[in-house]
Amino acid sequence: MSEMTTAYSKLEKKFARLSALSGAAAMLHWDSAAMMPIGGSGPRAEQLAVLSLVSHEMLNSPDVADLLMEAESEIVTLDDWQRANLAEMQNRWRHATAVDPDLVEAHSHATSRSELQWRDARLNNDFASLVPALSEVVQLTQRIADAKSDAFGVSPYDALLEEYEPGCTSATIDVLFDDLESFLPSFLGEVLENRKNTPPALAPEGPFDEAVQKQLGQEFMTALGFDFDHGRLDVSHHPFTGGIPDDVRLTTRYETDDFTQSLMGTLHETGHALYEQGLPKDWRCQPVGSARGMALHESQSLLIEMQLSRSEDFMAYALPRIKAAFSGSGPAWEVENIERLYLKVEPEFIRVDADEVTYPLHVILRYRLEKALLSGDLAVEDLPAAWNSGMRNTLGIAPPNDRLGCLQDIHWPSGAIGYFPTYTLGAMAAAQIYSTAATKIPDFTNKIRTGKFAPLLEWLRGNIHSLGSSLSTESIMQSATGSPLTADAFKAHLRNRYLP
Template sequence: MATDASAVEAPEAYTELLSEIERVNAVESASEILSWDQQVMMPESGTPARSKQLSTLSSLSHDLLVDGPVGDLLDDLEDEPLSDEQQAVVREVHRQYVRAERVPGELVEEISEATSEALGAWESARENDDFDEFAPHLERLVDLKRQYADHIDPDADPYAVLFADYEPWLPLSQAESILDELRETLVPLIEDIRASDADLATDAFEGTYDTEVQEELSREVLELLDYDFSRGRLDVSTHPFTSGNQFDCRVTTRFDESDPIGALTSTIHEFGHAYYTLGLPDEQFGSPLGDHRNLSVHESQSRLWENHVGRSAAFWRLLLPKFESAFPQADDLSPQDAYEAANQVYDENFIRVEADELTYHLHIIVRFEIERELIGGDLAVSDVPERWNELYEEYLGITPPSDAMGCLQDIHWSHGSFGYFPTYSLGSVMAAQLYDAASDEIDDLEPKIEAGNFEPLGEWLRENIHQHGQRYRTNELVVEATGEDFTAEAFIDYVTEKYGELYDC
């Protein structure tokens, strides 16, 4: 029973539940910092100790949730009158508890240790272009994750169970429908673009760009976008990522002296994640109301800033003078040149994180289909490279020259993160719908971006997304923010119009 918050005094069991879940989240937060350190600063030979540390914290978090009083407190609250927000907290904790309670602590610890060991193996395999070096770790993780899914719901599609770890309130069928729409739209659109005679300034940023200067420019861009360095930091990692909470949220990026745009878009992407996390309510830290909704919503924030802001013509009219100041060799570029170069669709690109805005989603769909086959038992780990190359040829018309540029390029499988990849495309689709709604409500949004005034957009996101934490389910949150159901319509309209104009197709 849900009622108005002002009319309800929190039951004692609810207060105790919050205290318990805050302890669980504190352990998980400590584990996240150790994971950040492993990927950014830990000495190369630190893996054996870090594996034990992370597995112990993972087991401790599981035990606090399952073996403590959480289950009894949830039972006590079943018939209590609760406010809407209290009801949301109980809903989220109940879901977390039920899933954790069904998974043996020994399996949780084994998965944690396996992922920590797999990370080092993946890094080495990628560097050596040797899939066989990583394959035993991937095979172990696939097996462990099947066991995990079977414990949670032996009657369900195991991949749907794993997907729900990252997107708990969006049916897998809805996600598949959206991905199908993307594939049906993007494959012919990309073919038309590649057949176009449009003369874009695709070579505008050719040359060599000092990586230290790129890092300085990335910091300047983060400050321009209002990243709070008192609660965060910028570092370099093999795979760009964001980690933390509303008091300490850190971003990483990577630099390539031949690709300054890649570093900028990665940095802006990670800023979007951090901006969401830093916008969560301080006073709700440790509770579901102070945590992000899920990875699709998180990705909507990063893709909104990366693509709808960072790749926009308005943003490049703002940024180009700063870019030219950092790199005088680019002083003959026009804003239009920069905009076209930042939005080119590549004839051949093998790396997801370096992909253009359109082919990016076909990279995701390839991974999604392979994951489904792996978890479903329809694909052997040893056959992953061949299947990978087959799907790349089918959807993108290209075959990776190596496994390092193919199936070994992403870190996520070493984390055991099966079910994660669809959230990237779902987030991009959601970003288009949110940006449409923000544009309708904020007067002259594009001129504001060109003037470097990001506050109105930031405030809109704070009000409509960030402040809610996990109060709403995914589809409910989209409706609250936009007034419309979550669909691919806005995204398809956006890419069709934008790239139709760029490539005259």
């Protein structure tokens, strides 16, 4: 990066400070979910609000606008990474200056309160208790979306989507999701019909000690390339990956009667973590060194969890280790049964437990509901009824209570409207990337079966991770796979796996 005292180099220093503040906030968020006693919630909300406000004020200061304008005149002296970094700086500045600082602070306070209320509401199956806090978050998010919509000349929903997947629009998503929705219900019916006479998978009998589950998860994390000198694994209500690239914080949750939920959740978050740990080291304190967007982030988690870890090749490596960890024996532990267990297809209430055939339908429902919440077409108090109706229409089931329905996700209470579609965009990207990697890496199948994952990680690092935000998602996909993102590889993957 530049050592000259130029407008651009001054911006680098300012954004490095902003990165430090963002990293501190990320650690506080992780701590509040994984470690903090309930009594610390009030001060923690204040700490996060102050950090958010300070960051917003720093980005909004008049000298940043002047430096950005001056740096434009220096662009011919910048290399490709610096130019990409400047573009990312400008984009962050545009987002920040579109929103009043008081609104940013109010939104931070509201989401902190709402997240805490969500935990109690979910535990007690009490959606009504969440309505006031969630309504406040939705109203403040609407105001933020309107402000950014006016500034950027896009729809309010697209203005929020830009925060999670830059350059993507709801019009693009609608085309991709309409394609999937026209395919998935009939495909789901075909799979279920095809499996009518298949013996049901036998669930290995527990209990499964949590300490053993954690040890097993860490063993697979290490094998896949996770660096425990720069990260850790803990427990939270809702699995997530946080922290910073040099100190990645994963969380999972354990069920003593079913080790598969925790293991798959841990592997999912490991995909996120490997992406973070693989971001370009020289640019980690700059915007260009960040992950490109959540679609690519989700592609990396789903590549590990769905494309890799549920494959026949991976099971040849993993099952002996799983059996040894839990002293498993008998029919339930045979490879054919474990594969049936991992590749079970059945409509479920909980998104994070859904199979990869039905999962996109969960996301499409949430995508449409959050658009309706943002536009005001759906009131928060009417969310349970709309949710249950949507579940019946898309998956043919309706949850018996809100804990298994609209209370299951933390995203809306935390203000993350515009995030959900990136899960399925990520699933499509994962299939496209993994199928390409399988053709590019010599002797790929045998490497996976024998636990040699380094070539796969190396390929991902070179083609995805190390690029950070230096290119658009579309350009990264085009460069890595030879094609922009489509649903074709994902549909082909589902056909090959579930209707061989």
